[in-house]
Amino acid sequence: xxxxxxxxxxxxxxxxxxxxxxxxxxxxxxxxxxxxxxxxxxxxxxxxxxxxxxxxxxxxxxxxxxxxxxxxxxxxxxxxxxxxxxxxxxxxxxxxxxxxxxxxxxxxxxxxxxxxxxxxxxxxxxxxxxxxxxxxxxxxxxxxxxxxxxxxxxxxxxxxxxx
Ligand code: FE
Numbered sequence: 001x002x003x004x005x006x007x008x009x010x011x012x013x014x015x016x017x018x019x020x021x022x023x024x025x026x027x028x029x030x031x032x033x034x035x036x037x038x039x040x041x042x043x044x045x046x047x048x049x050x051x052x053x054x055x056x057x058x059x060x061x062x063x064x065x066x067x068x069x070x071x072x073x074x075x076x077x078x079x080x081x082x083x084x085x086x087x088x089x090x091x092x093x094x095x096x097x098x099x100x101x102x103x104x105x106x107x108x109x110x111x112x113x114x115x116x117x118x119x120x121x122x123x124x125x126x127x128x129x130x131x132x133x134x135x136x137x138x139x140x141x142x143x144x145x146x147x148x149x150x151x152x153x154x155x156x157x158x159x160x161x162x163x
Pocket of ligand 1: 080081082083084085129130131132133134
């Protein structure tokens with residue numbers, strides 16, 4: 001599974017590089033097609049609560065078992081709290097016992113993006129919203145089948161739309 005994560009990272013890296021060259025050639029078109037949400041730090045501060053800002057923009061972590069969704073079992077779609085991008089389906093949510101909402105896959109492969117995170121002396125893979133780059137949590141390779149992945153997500157980074 002580590003190999004597949006590595007391959008995925010590599011693909012993402014290639015995708016990003018292609019994106020960058022496109023950006024240089026035609027910035028307006030890329031912004032429109034990618035549908036990215038870009039705001040200044042001041043705008044995010046105004047839009048988000050202080051607690052949301054701390055996690056979503058400063059890559060903080062909410063305390064385990066304190067969030068809104070770790071023990072939430074309704075059917076529906078989990079969205080990005082910052083930009084509304086659909087991120088995870090309740091169909092992929094599972095009981096991880098960690099105190100954070102956990103999913104074995106995003107709702108679409110391009111809904112989230114990942115990046116290496118070596119903070120706090122740990123080697124982890126950070127997960128963020130592909131649309132607004134807001135921090136969501138981390139992905140680990142000890143999840144259930146069919147993917148074997150565990151997307152460990154902060155509740156505060158999520159919204160929920162009931163089915
Ligand atoms: Fe977002």
